[in-house]
Amino acid sequence: MASVSLHNIVKHYDKTPVIHGIDLDIADGEFMVFVGPSGCGKSTLLRMIAGLETISGGTLRIGGVLANDVAPAQRKLAMVFQSYALYPHMTVYENMAFALKLAGHKAAEVRAAVERAADILQIAPLLRRKPKELSGGQRQRVAIGRAIVRKPEVFLFDEPLSNLDASLRVQMRVELSRLHGELKTTMIYVTHDQVEAMTLGQRIVVFNGGRIEQVGTPHQLYNAPANLFVAGFLGTPKMNFIPAEVVATGAARVSVRLPDGAIVHVDGVTGAAPGEQVTLGVRAEHLFVAAPQHEENVIQVAVGHVEYLGDQSIVYTTLAGLPGMIAVKQGAEAASLHTGGQTRVHLPPSRCLLFNAEGHALQHG
Ligand SMILES: Nc1ncnc2c1ncn2[C@@H]1O[C@H](COP(=O)(O)OP(=O)(O)O)[C@@H](O)[C@H]1O
Numbered sequence: 499m500a501s502v503s504l505h506n507i508v509k510h511y512d513k514t515p516v517i518h519g520i521d522l523d524i525a526d527g528e529f530m531v532f533v534g535p536s537g538c539g540k541s542t543l544l545r546m547i548a549g550l551e552t553i554s555g556g557t558l559r560i561g562g563v564l565a566n567d568v569a570p571a572q573r574k575l576a577m578v579f580q581s582y583a584l585y586p587h588m589t590v591y592e593n594m595a596f597a598l599k600l601a602g603h604k605a606a607e608v609r610a611a612v613e614r615a616a617d618i619l620q621i622a623p624l625l626r627r628k629p630k631e632l633s634g635g636q637r638q639r640v641a642i643g644r645a646i647v648r649k650p651e652v653f654l655f656d657e658p659l660s661n662l663d664a665s666l667r668v669q670m671r672v673e674l675s676r677l678h679g680e681l682k683t684t685m686i687y688v689t690h691d692q693v694e695a696m697t698l699g700q701r702i703v704v705f706n707g708g709r710i711e712q713v714g715t716p717h718q719l720y721n722a723p724a725n726l727f728v729a730g731f732l733g734t735p736k737m738n739f740i741p742a743e744v745v746a747t748g749a750a751r752v753s754v755r756l757p758d759g760a761i762v763h764v765d766g767v768t769g770a771a772p773g774e775q776v777t778l779g780v781r782a783e784h785l786f787v788a789a790p791q792h793e794e795n796v797i798q799v800a801v802g803h804v805e806y807l808g809d810q811s812i813v814y815t816t817l818a819g820l821p822g823m824i825a826v827k828q829g830a831e832a833a834s835l836h837t838g839g840q841t842r843v844h845l846p847p848s849r850c851l852l853f854n855a856e857g858h859a860l861q862h863g
């Protein structure tokens with residue numbers, strides 16, 4: 499097992515910069531997820547760690563040792579890609595054994611390692627099959643098995659579940675968490691899927707345009723996003739954003755005016771100035787149809803369409819003066835809410851976030 503530490507890592511292709519100076523420490527044994535939209539540089543960074551791309555600037559340490567110019571095979575890493583890249587003419591056993599045989603391990607050692615990995619991944623009955631006789635999920639297990647037998651210091655995964663259908667992805671997600679619990683090896687996992695990131699990562703790095711937006715636990719990123727990008731990237735439906743103007747500030751409470759003129763109080767925020775233009779952020783699941791006793795922090799909205807999801811409904815509403823929609827997550831039977839009707843929605847003051855004109859979250863004080 500090993501820590502991985504990046505200091506001011508830069509990458510450019512010819513003259514085009516794609517990674518702009520990444521500082522990041524991944525602890526020994528940690529499950530770290532890199533998430534971000536397509537093209538933000540996740541794979542490039544992972545491939546630099548693996549040694550498959552040159553590093554244009556900065557330092558990479560693996561297990562505390564400078565690794566910038568260490569050959570990929572000497573880095574003691576194992577990488578699993580989206581495409582399984584199994585050898586079609588070899589059996590599952592031979593695919594998993596290949597790297598160890600090549601490295602000159604004794605036959606008995608190779609057998610023990612392959613059988614152990616097959617047990618962990620529950621593919622022992624498949625060892626004699628060829629890849630074409632396996633389902634997509636089974637092939638991906640073999641690809642992971644091939645990585646496990648090498649007993650790497652660090653596992654690198656680049657969107658390994660993207661080719662699988664939805665239910666299999668959920669199952670493999672659970673298995674990867676279990677695998678990490680069992681092996682306790684450092685894992686770096688790249689995905690563009692925020693649900694995968696939230697469910698797998700002990701910590702998550704959110705990337706955007708070759709830069710880090712925020713690093714933290716799933717809980718930290720979801721509940722205290724550092725900026726509008728992170729706030730909008732994690733969570734379905736997307737966090738509601740409403741432009742607002744600060745009208746009053748107190749010790750622990752800021753009052754803002756929404757586009758329709760309604761005044762909303764936000765608790766636990768400091769650093770706002772009266773007259774400042776801000777964005778109020780609030781998640782759909784924190785909004786609810788106001789009961790008659792709610793007088794403060796209530797907005798009057800028109801009900802657009804209602805999405806029935808079985809276990810819940812998402813009600814899309816409009817607020818006077820706001821071009822976009824405000825999503826409200828309700829219990830399955832949002833009985834009182836009908837398209838074309840009006841309703842009052844309560845915004846809990848402790849659940850509202852404020853972002854300044856640069857998109858940075860105002861501090862919670
Ligand atoms: N070999 C390459 N040559 C030039 N540009 C590249 C190359 N590989 C990736 N890029 C560019 O680098 C950026 C990051 O790509 P990538 O790391 O693959 O993103 P992600 O994995 O987050 O989708 C993209 O703009 C991509 O076009």
Ligand SMILES: [Mg+2]
Pocket residue numbers: 540541542
């Ligand atoms: Mg990629």
